[in-house]
Amino acid sequence: MNPKHKHILRTFLTGSLRLAEFAVTNVCIAKCTFCAIWKQTPKVFVAKEKALLAIDKLADLGVSHITLTGGEPLMHPNIIAFVSKCTSRNIYNTVLDAAPSLITDDRLDLLDEAGNDMISISFDSEDPKVLEESRQIPHIMRDVEDAVKRIKRTRIKSMASILIWNNNHDQMEKVFAKATDMGFDLISISYPTFSESVVYPLGGEGISLSRDLVIKSLESIIELKKRKRYPIVNSRVSMENIIRYLKDPSTVRYECLGGSRVMFVDWFCEVRPCMQLPQVLGNILTMTKDDFETVPCNKCNMSWYRDFSTFFYGVKSFPVYWESIASSKGFF
Numbered sequence: 001m002n003p004k005h006k007h008i009l010r011t012f013l014t015g016s017l018r019l020a021e022f023a024v025t026n027v028c029i030a031k032c033t034f035c036a037i038w039k040q041t042p043k044v045f046v047a048k049e050k051a052l053l054a055i056d057k058l059a060d061l062g063v064s065h066i067t068l069t070g071g072e073p074l075m076h077p078n079i080i081a082f083v084s085k086c087t088s089r090n091i092y093n094t095v096l097d098a099a100p101s102l103i104t105d106d107r108l109d110l111l112d113e114a115g116n117d118m119i120s121i122s123f124d125s126e127d128p129k130v131l132e133e134s135r136q137i138p139h140i141m142r143d144v145e146d147a148v149k150r151i152k153r154t155r156i157k158s159m160a161s162i163l164i165w166n167n168n169h170d171q172m173e174k175v176f177a178k179a180t181d182m183g184f185d186l187i188s189i190s191y192p193t194f195s196e197s198v199v200y201p202l203g204g205e206g207i208s209l210s211r212d213l214v215i216k217s218l219e220s221i222i223e224l225k226k227r228k229r230y231p232i233v234n235s236r237v238s239m240e241n242i243i244r245y246l247k248d249p250s251t252v253r254y255e256c257l258g259g260s261r262v263m264f265v266d267w268f269c270e271v272r273p274c275m276q277l278p279q280v281l282g283n284i285l286t287m288t289k290d291d292f293e294t295v296p297c298n299k300c301n302m303s304w305y306r307d308f309s310t311f312f313y314g315v316k317s318f319p320v321y322w323e324s325i326a327s328s329k330g331f332f
């Protein structure tokens with residue numbers, strides 16, 4: 001077990017484990033049909049010194065897993081310093097990426113040296129034209145293929161981040177097959193979510209699926225994970241929980257722990273329970289443990305928050321731990 005995994009285990013066993021998404025900029029190259037962040041003004045990059053202090057503070061508060069996101073985090077001039085800071089605090093770190101042309105050889109080497117654990121690339125269709133249109137980035141399929149190949153020569157894992165949307169909900173197997181053929185180590189599924197958040201608006205025509213269609217898609221994914229053993233990190237338990245939520249929110253087995261165990265930190269270092277909710281819990285630079293929410297929430301089906309929350313329910317979480325250990329392909 002490497003030091004970061006040990007650290008996650010230690011914070012988990014001592015009850016202090018938390019996970020954070022840290023959006024280091026709202027600038028993005030992609031113009032996705034289901035995300036409006038690229039339209040935001042003014043354009044903001046978190047200041048380097050502030051972000052480094054924020055990561056230290058997150059570590060002090062038990063955060064052992066950070067997803068560096070944006071916008072496009074690779075456009076931040078100090079992204080390597082942020083990854084390095086995470087590593088120096090034993091924090092497992094993932095960098096999200098929507099524009100794989102930014103994964104240049106030089107940047108990849110620096111990320112590897114800094115101890116980046118995973119690069120998660122948006123990948124929503126096996127069809128180059130559809131992918132290009134949904135992200136509004138020319139030649140993106142070629143760039144994804146090239147990036148995944150080059151990531152293979154480093155210690156960094158690659159993950160295909162696949163959103164269930166209008167174009168792929170009934171043909172997930174084709175998308176999974178393409179992702180694995182291309183050499184992605186892991187696959188993560190994002191559930192379609194609408195958000196009118198001031199900080200992170202999500203939605204749009206591209207994800208205007210009925211609940212029934214999302215349920216069918218999730219059922220097909222659970223089946224494919226079981227039958228074809230695709231390396232999908234979302235646990236079956238969590239996907240079934242989302243199906244319950246979509247059928248009748250009052251029947252979920254695991255509520256969301258946004259604001260207590262999982263959180264969203266924006267480019268001003270303000271902490272919210274998630275991207276969805278407007279309330280600010282505080283600025284991470286001045287927050288204490290007492291500022292975190294303790295009331296579980298069940299207002300939406302956002303993947304990252306809901307999936308990780310299932311790990312914090314004691315005995316009820318045993319099936320999640322078991323699945324994660326058995327597949328050796330859990331989130332960590």
Ligand code: SF4
Nearest residue numbers: 256258274297299300
């Ligand atoms: S359920 Fe949705 S709205 Fe509520 S905290 Fe979780 S991600 Fe946020």
